[in-house]
Amino acid sequence: MNVTIKDIAEKAGVSYSTVSKALNNSSLVKADTKNNIITIAKKMGYKPNFAAQQLASKKTKVIGLIWPTIERVVLSTLVTKISDEIHKTPYTMILSIEPIQKSLDTFKKFQVDGIILFEENTSIELDTDIPFLSYGVDRRKKRSYPMIDPNHEKAMLKAVKYLYELGHKKIAYIGDLSSTDPMQIEKYNGFIKAINFYRLPQDHTSVINTHGLNWYDGFDAVNQLLGNSYLPTAILGGSYDISGGVIRGLKEKNIHIPDDISIVSYDNIPQMANMEVPLTCIGVPVDHLAKEIVRSTIQLIEGDLQPHQSIKMIPKLQERMSCSDSR
Amino acid sequence: MNVTIKDIAEKAGVSYSTVSKALNNSSLVKADTKNNIITIAKKMGYKPNFAAQQLASKKTKVIGLIWPTIERVVLSTLVTKISDEIHKTPYTMILSIEPIQKSLDTFKKFQVDGIILFEENTSIELDTDIPFLSYGVDRRKKRSYPMIDPNHEKAMLKAVKYLYELGHKKIAYIGDLSSTDPMQIEKYNGFIKAINFYRLPQDHTSVINTHGLNWYDGFDAVNQLLGNSYLPTAILGGSYDISGGVIRGLKEKNIHIPDDISIVSYDNIPQMANMEVPLTCIGVPVDHLAKEIVRSTIQLIEGDLQPHQSIKMIPKLQERMSCSDSR
DNA sequence: AAAATCAATAACAACGTTGTTATTTTCTAT
């Protein structure tokens, strides 16, 4: 049987309520006794009974993360970072990979204090009174929950600006336009807006639809791109994996980066530095994203964040060696 | 506030202990009253308080899955299937992606009834009295926990047998030999054993080390393979992703499957059917694997499985259109 | 030196279940 506060109380010669207070560092108990109790507790290997705490306090210090589409890997780096980040706080994270409604049931059962939702397609209204926060594209409908938005539009603007200022006029976008995933749509829209903003000639702007976010989708896209009558001087890749395929495809055709063509990729993750060609990339650094998501969730739980508040993150361009001056 | 059994008791005009029994379908309460109570409970939207149940019964009906390396995607299909499978039972699954020791702490806190461990490298002794089961290569050291082993050796034997009987004598293995992952090592060992078993000439047997399990590792491997003085008539791909890269690499070189070369891939997952060339594959079907893992875990929890018992699964060859007769 | 104040600790009632024991009701056999 496990050690309980009553066992500690006996050993310390105090009442168990005093032990409870001592272990919760209450100011109601004298420093001496407090230390004594804590020492004894440690010595006895005391581990609080979570169920009992939960029953008495109605709090769990647990955050649930709903990630219904685990097989879509793009987000695994972010999820891992969020997990790390949460475990720096007094909170614990549990992950559910079931469909949203089922995940919700699970988390209701566990009485988690807060929920992070990786919303893929629908912007459902979650039927729950557990505070929750969503990561995704803020479509600014009337919402009753906060969102963290990686601000794809701004990202694309910065990327195009960067290329534009290097003198590039013929820029291609390679990304997935076929999906209903708001993130992908938003990237594309952002690209088009940026092209217009910098008054780049439409007929020199090509867009390749990869119909997917995988490595080989990017690879295939290169062939399509080369089928066109002219070559762009720069490519904007829609995701880490797509860009990976693209650089491999270019290598296959003996097109050299950055001498023959420049490339910027969406997704600001450290892995970008370890690619065959370390890629200049754009996007909110994944660490920032994770930190902000966790910070906001905890704020939300603790009542310091308005539920309708929504945060657009600031994308950063991380320069590497994949772009050259085109003038 | 939530509905409790006391609320139901009041409404039904019985004592709350009767309600508890009724809701647990005890034979100690008359069918009439039972039905009445259940109806009322439903009407009132009763949801049992998990913490209270846990505190009183010491059981959670929760299974924890430890998957420390989420970013290695090979297993995500299996994890998803396991989740589905568990949710067909009265159990719930939660997933932890932290390092093993931290995951264990979390699961101890939650008092899960059982743990499934996706062991990657080390075969650690988990310091816990929670029953747990491991998925991986059974090295048959003295173990105190059961293992589910996908039996790579047998799989490779079956794959080579299949190719051998089609008349293939020159078979190449393309897989990751650089990692310390026992699964990869076991695949390679199995391949070599099979080659010896069928007395295939060593000097016609090539092995390409991909140094990784990704799509592009397989792609690269094709170039290496073609660098060799001769071409094999059949390839055994070490994983889904590797094989994906291989078939793309072959296509690039205008080598046709199955006319010019045959290919069998490890990993028996449904996705194999949707590849550019639907691949004949070998391995324990992922559904079987998931079912068995869940079945065994629950058996273990409920005391019907000996802790040292270990299960070698039966790999199946799934024939598709990627191999041709070579005689 | 008695009264009032304060600090420290103890006592105890929650929290919402389960499971055991005690009591009441209903049925059976005479």
Add this chain to the structure above:
DNA sequence: ATAGAAAATAACAACGTTGTTATTGATTTT
């Protein structure tokens, strides 16, 4: 009809905490 057994229900003590209220003992105030 009535004792005795069986079935149905009620009562109540756990489970291990937290948080509120009560008690004690020491310190200050008058």
